[in-house]
Amino acid sequence: MESAPSGNGTTLPEKRKFRQPRAEQQPSKKGRFDNKKQQKQAKKAKAKAKEGGTEEVLGIDIKNFLASHNDAEAVVENAELPEEFSEIELEVEELSSTGDGLALHGGRAYVVPFSIPGDRVKVKVIRHQETHSVVDFLSVVRPSPDRDDSLIGCKYFGSCSGCQLQMLSYDKQLAHKKRVVEKAYEHFADLPEGILPPIGDTIGSPLQYNYRTxxxxxxxxxxxxxxxxxxxxxxxxxxxxxxxxxxxxxxxxxxxxxxxxxxxxxxxxxxxxxxxxxxxxxxxxxxxxxxxxxxxxxxxxxxxxxxxxPKATTTEYVDNFKFDSPAGAFFQNNNSILPTFTAYIRDNLSLPVSSQAESNTEPPKYLVDAYCGSGLFTVTCGSAVQKAIGVDISPDSIAYATRNAKENGITNATFIAGTAEKIFGDIDFPGSKASCIIDPPRKGCDELFLEQLMVFKPKRIVYVSCNVHTQARDLEYILKHETGQKYKVDSIRGFDFFPQTHHVESVAVLTLAD
Ligand SMILES: C[S@@+](CC[C@H](N)C(=O)[O-])C[C@H]1O[C@@H](n2cnc3c(N)ncnc32)[C@H](O)[C@@H]1O
Structure with missing residues (x-):
């Protein structure tokens, strides 16, 4: 039997047959699963989705995309699946949070890279999976009114996995990222309606190319x-x-x-x-x-x-603050947005003077910088506080945080190397006068940290995240916690640290009621 290249470079038999997706694996018209097996599968999928990785985020978008096409089920029953490596045309209807277009064909979802809603595209079918089909993008047959290929600034766009959105105007990229944040809170935080404020507009990056350091x-x-x-x-x-x-x-x-x-x-x-x-x-x-x-x-x-x-020291400036860090360690990768971003964090760490006068705020007396890296937030926000304390799992980053605080004239800060929850053993000030900034890695916070945070009860929490999906999950945990129920979410908005890509940094601000 002849073979042909697949999407991942291996070879597959050309005429491999795929079974039809089973009707019972699709959600019913109400978007619910009707029998125990379906419920079990859905529960398993949800548990997986909570990890907040690309596969899980895409999986949820696909599920909701199919659920929004109630009539699709009738088509699924009789639809022929196009053969692998055949070329077909698709109408793209949605842009997923992972930056892929979604199209419906024969009642199935097709994931179409490098496409946007309104595009009619020619694609090559690569494989049919349980929940969706995967294709390679070939060409645009009829462009979306939103597509402007003259904006594409890289000759590798359309092949490289790094960027997804170069054909969209920057305003549209920002609007899409706002929707990504909204969807994350709709699908990853199971919270009563009205508990969250409307998601704010995404703050753009001053540089849209030429920005990654x-x-x-x-x-x-x-x-x-x-x-x-x-x-x-x-x-x-x-x-x-x-x-x-x-x-x-x-x-x-x-x-x-x-x-x-x-x-x-x-x-x-x-x-x-x-x-x-x-x-x-x-x-x-x-x-x-x-x-x-x-x-x-x-x-x-x-x-x-x-x-x-990776072991050499790199130096970066944010306004006039100077940061040294090991080249191989974490530091934010878009310097152009950091002055705006750190000013926003500083403003939002301020505490309300009284609940009657919410607009009247003063700097916190104490600052907790959890997942502090080489001290970006303590250094840029710590000058007005009496005491700041930071924690990071990387001893190298802690050594640099200590050095950066000193070099920038922050004399009231201490830093601890260890897992984030360790910080609570070293805090000797009351949560009622403290603001806590949390900036965990993509997987979000460990439950032990969140539990300890609820015991400490900081007056204000500013939660920064490069993965809004795990941030939404963690906010659900806080807001459903016995103590956490007393927090009000003041604002949630994205910052565009990564123009041309699907990534968005999200900042959520919470205040503990009196
Ligand atoms: C997204 S970075 C944020 C760093 C810093 N806030 C900044 O903006 O430069 C996340 C940091 O969390 C640290 N980290 C990862 N897991 C941790 C854990 N369990 N406890 C404490 N820190 C952790 C990493 O070393 C990394 O510096």
């Missing part, structure tokens, strides 16, 4: 015994939907220093292939040096370098 392209190793003869690895990012690397010479969302570093590092790898028995990930991280123009130090010239050693 860190890139990590990679390459695969040779099959065995090193690269032979003319053999060269592809160096870049993964092809969309595949585990294969797409060879990329430049990434226009990177800052100039990092793009130049990419060119140099690529050449370095290709000129020294004999050194590599395995694949590797390259680190490209910007570091800034300020050189004073005159003796009064008020004006300066900035020199930008690209650091490639």
């Amino acid at each position: 860190k890139l990590t392209p990679h390459f695969d190793g040779p099959r065995k015994g090193g690269f032979q003869g003319d053999q060269k690895p592809e160096i870049g990012f993964n092809l969309k939907g595949q585990r294969r690397v797409l060879d990329i010479e430049d990434c226009p969302i990177g800052v100039d220093s990092v793009r130049e570093g990419f060119t140099t590092s690529r050449a370095d790898v290709l000129n020294n292939l004999g050194k590599y028995k395995r694949g590797a990930t390259l680190l490209l991280r910007e570091s800034t040096k300020r050189i004073p123009d005159s003796e009064d130090l008020s004006t300066f010239t900035e020199k930008k370098l690209c650091i490639t050693d």
Whole structure:
């Protein structure tokens, strides 16, 4: 039997047959599951979805997309599934939170990369899964009124897995991300209606290309015994939907220093292939040096370098705050939005003077910086507080947080290395006069931390997250907790740290009622 390439670079029998999706696996017209097996499956899917990863988020969008097409069930019964690797046309109706278009065909959902609602596209069918079908994007047959291909700023857009939204105007990208935040709270936080405020508009990034201060392209190793003869690895990012690397010479969302570093590092790898028995990930991280123009130090010239050693120290400025951190450790990747972002966090850490005068606020007396990294928030928000305390699991980051606080004149801060909940053992001030900033990794907070947070009861919580889905899950936990029920959610809004991609940073602000 002949074989043909699949979407992930392996080979599959060309005429492999797929069974029809079973009708009982689809939600009923009411969007509910009718028997025990369905309920069990739905429960399992929900539990998985709570992890907040790409698969789970897409899965929920697909489920809701199908549920919104009540008539689709009738079609499913008789629909023929298009053969794998056949080419078909699809009408894209929705943009999922993962940045993929969703189309309906024969009662099934098709996930269509690089497409937006209103596009008619030609695609190649790759595989039919239990819940949806996966296709490769081939071309636009009839563009959506929202598509503007003249905006596409990268020749790899349409193949590279890094960006999804380059064909959309920036205003539309921001509006889409607002919807992503709304949907996250609709689907990942099971809360009574009216408990959350309307989601605010997404705050845009001053730079929409040329903004990423860190890139990590990679390459695969040779099959065995090193690269032979003319053999060269592809160096870049993964092809969309595949585990294969797409060879990329430049990434226009990177800052100039990092793009130049990419060119140099690529050449370095290709000129020294004999050194590599395995694949590797390259680190490209910007570091800034300020050189004073005159003796009064008020004006300066900035020199930008690209650091490639993960253990080397990089320097970054946010307004006039200076941050050193290990090049391989976490630091926010879009410097252009950080002055606006940190000012927003600082403003929102302020405490209401009394519940009667909500607009009248004062800085908190105490600040808790949970998941503090190298001290971004303590340094930019800590000058007015009596005491600040930060915690991070990485001892390296804690060492740099201590150094950054000192270098920026913050003398009232201490930092602890350990898991986030450890911080509560070291706090010697009352929650009623404290604001707590929480900025966990994508998986969100551990239950132990949230439980301890509820015992501490900070007057204000500012929860920053690069994964709004786990943030929504954690807010549900807080707001359903016996103590947490006393919190009011003041605001939730996205910040666009990652233009051209589907990612959104979300900030939720909560205040404990008197
Ligand atoms: C999204 S980063 C935020 C860092 C910092 N707030 C900033 O903006 O630069 C998340 C941080 O959480 C830390 N981390 C991960 N798991 C943790 C845990 N269980 N307890 C404490 N810190 C943790 C990581 O080392 C990382 O520095």
